[in-house]
Amino acid sequence: MKPIDIKSLINYVALKILGGSDYLLDALEEYLVNGEGPAIVAHKYNISKHQLRGYAQRIIEKSGSELRAKKVIPILKEISKDVKPIVVRDENGVYTCSVCYTVIAKEDAEEHVRKYHKDVLTLTIARMEEKLNEIRAKKAKPVIFTSAS
Numbered sequence: 001m002k003p004i005d006i007k008s009l010i011n012y013v014a015l016k017i018l019g020g021s022d023y024l025l026d027a028l029e030e031y032l033v034n035g036e037g038p039a040i041v042a043h044k045y046n047i048s049k050h051q052l053r054g055y056a057q058r059i060i061e062k063s064g065s066e067l068r069a070k071k072v073i074p075i076l077k078e079i080s081k082d083v084k085p086i087v088v089r090d091e092n093g094v095y096t097c098s099v100c101y102t103v104i105a106k107e108d109a110e111e112h113v114r115k116y117h118k119d120v121l122t123l124t125i126a127r128m129e130e131k132l133n134e135i136r137a138k139k140a141k142p143v144i145f146t147s148a149s
Helices: 006-018 024-033 038-044 049-063 066-079 106-116 118-139
Strands: 087-089 095-097
Touching: 006 024, 006 049, 006 066, 006 106, 006 118, 024 038, 024 049, 024 066, 038 049, 049 066, 066 118, 087 106, 095 106, 106 118
Parallel strands: none
Antiparallel strands: 087 095
């Protein structure tokens, strides 16, 4: 079993959320963790079941296994809960970058974030890594040594 590529997972999730796919982790949780059917989840989030399966496959690959992916998705949700998309869709279905106000095709949103707002992406990744380290620190239990008399 290959090790979890946590940095790659965080980069992937941060880019997806900033690019407007902020439903990603909710959809993956329903599909992978809760076992909901792909057609039902895809319909709920207005994506194709093929997209949903593609997202799941990438998370599984980066996690090293499906079991690990199921365990890591809630953690990714926790560390990304304050991340907001910078590419947003208005009521007319037009995607606009809220940083530079450029109108973008949905399929170009992540590339736009990567190319023009690398600073926002880098800061988001750093914040998510900090939150992960805080979670890890809370889970680490201190060992108390006592002397036996």
